[in-house]
Amino acid sequence: MKIFLDTAELSEIRRAADAGLIDGITTNPSLVAKVADGDVTGMYREICEAVDGPVSLEVVAVDRETMVSEGRKLAAIHENAVVKVPLTEDGLKACRDLVGEGHKVNVTLCFSVSQALLAAKAGATFVSPFVGRLDDISGEGMQLIGQIRQVYDNYGFDTEILAASLRHPMHVVECMLIGADCCTLPPKVLWQLSKHTLTDKGLHAFLKDWDEAGTAI
Ligand code: E4P
Numbered sequence: 001m002k003i004f005l006d007t008a009e010l011s012e013i014r015r016a017a018d019a020g021l022i023d024g025i026t027t028n029p030s031l032v033a034k035v036a037d038g039d040v041t042g043m044y045r046e047i048c049e050a051v052d053g054p055v056s057l058e059v060v061a062v063d064r065e066t067m068v069s070e071g072r073k074l075a076a077i078h079e080n081a082v083v084k085v086p087l088t089e090d091g092l093k094a095c096r097d098l099v100g101e102g103h104k105v106n107v108t109l110c111f112s113v114s115q116a117l118l119a120a121k122a123g124a125t126f127v128s129p130f131v132g133r134l135d136d137i138s139g140e141g142m143q144l145i146g147q148i149r150q151v152y153d154n155y156g157f158d159t160e161i162l163a164a165s166l167r168h169p170m171h172v173v174e175c176m177l178i179g180a181d182c183c184t185l186p187p188k189v190l191w192q193l194s195k196h197t198l199t200d201k202g203l204h205a206f207l208k209d210w211d212e213a214g215t216a217i
Helices: 010-020 030-037 040-052 064-077 087-101 113-121 130-135 141-155 168-178 187-192 197-213
Strands: 002-006 023-024 055-058 082-087 103-110 124-131 160-163 182-185
Touching: 002 010, 002 187, 010 040, 010 187, 030 040, 040 055, 040 064, 055 103, 064 082, 064 087, 082 087, 087 103, 087 113, 103 113, 113 124, 113 141, 124 141, 130 141, 130 168, 141 160, 141 168, 168 182, 168 187, 182 187
Parallel strands: 002 023, 002 182, 023 055, 055 082, 082 103, 103 124, 124 160, 160 182
Antiparallel strands: none
């Protein structure tokens, strides 16, 4: 399963890329707004250069024509750029247009299996179902991932399921068991995956024993 980092913070991206732990990046307008300093195109280029893999950059238009023109600009920033469009009627049309021009497209804000079906029919490279936001309204976010997996497998769609809005390590474990193609994680959740209290306790005991023995490597 591919792991993407869900952030526009370059320091976090470099930290994870340096560890060789991430396969790409996803951003959204809210994440970018937190760190933008005016030169968004320059920032997008730096993000794309920091990782060896797809970087989702989202359009902010809501009509097909402007989405396509923004999408072309985003795709031209770097070969790693993937154009992210919302799962609306215009977004699906823009997806079809951009894919037809040879661009990769991530259809985002997916909350139902029927929406995921249309994203695949529109030729999306990725579909982003939002698990946490469904859970937030007492929905079954993880069930959606499983249902999309089943539908895509039933009909041989090659759109990759990019599980998004993941909030904790168990979300990631469940995604792996269900067979999501990719997970996008906030940096905090990525590093939480590495933590285990028995690892810390065991390491502490090993080093204490070693020090007491007074040996050296
Ligand atoms: C995915 O592409 C989105 O950027 C993200 O996962 C949304 O997560 P949130 O619901 O925690 O904001």
